[in-house]
Amino acid sequence: MGEPTRLRHGRVVPQVESALRGMLAEGRWRAGERLPNEVAVAAELGVGRSSVREAVRLLAHDGLLDVRHGSGTYVAQVPAGPAGAGGVRQLLRRARLLEVYEVRRALEVEAARLAARRVRPEDVARLGAELGRRQEAAGGDPSAFVDADLAFHRTVVELSGNAVLLGLFTSVLPVLREALVEMVVHETALPDLSCAHTALLDALASGDPGAAIAATVENLESLMALVREEFEEEVR
Structure with a gap:
């Protein structure tokens, strides 16, 4: 997954959400592509799986990720522009x-x-x-x-x-x-x-x-x- 992302001291979930949001914005994964599992993401960011799970939930709520139970988490199809x-x-x-x-x-x-x-x-x-x-x-x-x-x-x-x-x-x-x-x-x-x-x-x-x-x-x-x-x- 590339170089480890360093998180600052402070509330963990907002930082995990921000890190994942940045990865999505820079195109690390294409629309429709499956993300690595929670264990891999948590290991890269140096956080617990529960923090990753909560951040993913928030991004799914914002329409950026699509959580498919039994299948995994995928990048959602988001309309282009700031009004996505x-x-x-x-x-x-x-x-x-x-x-x-x-x-x-x-x-x-x-x-x-x-x-x-x-x-x-x-x-x-x-x-x-x-x-x-x-x-x-x-x-x-x-x-x-x-x-x-x-x-x-x-x-x-x-x-x-x-x-x-x-x-x-x-x-x-x-x-x-x-x-x-x-x-x-x-x-x-x-x-x-x-x-x-x-x-x-x-x-x-x-x-x-x-x-x-x-x-x-x-x-x-x-x-x-x-x-x-x-x-x-x-x-x-």
């Missing part, structure tokens, strides 16, 4: 992320305001433990990080004491989780929002609804602005 299948799917993914975050913002801002008025000391301790688990998961497996992040935010919604808000948030969790995992995997310039999460915890602990709202808005708007900017650049 991969570009279209990326646009759709970012548009969907914006919609998900608009709903999330509406729910979580009100939940934070109510939680700041109703939270108890034992609730603050629980949130602190969940925030610690979120911080520990940062930079690791995307799914584990997203699960820890959503556990923290779901608890905030729960502490609002509003059963309707909690029901709405719980109902969108599956879609939100899928969108967030894709965001963590695909977006390479995600801001570090640890401070915003800490600020939210501090606001809840001090019973300050205004500060809780501000921290929630900072958290969600930072990511929305990033995705919106990249989406608008691609549709120009």
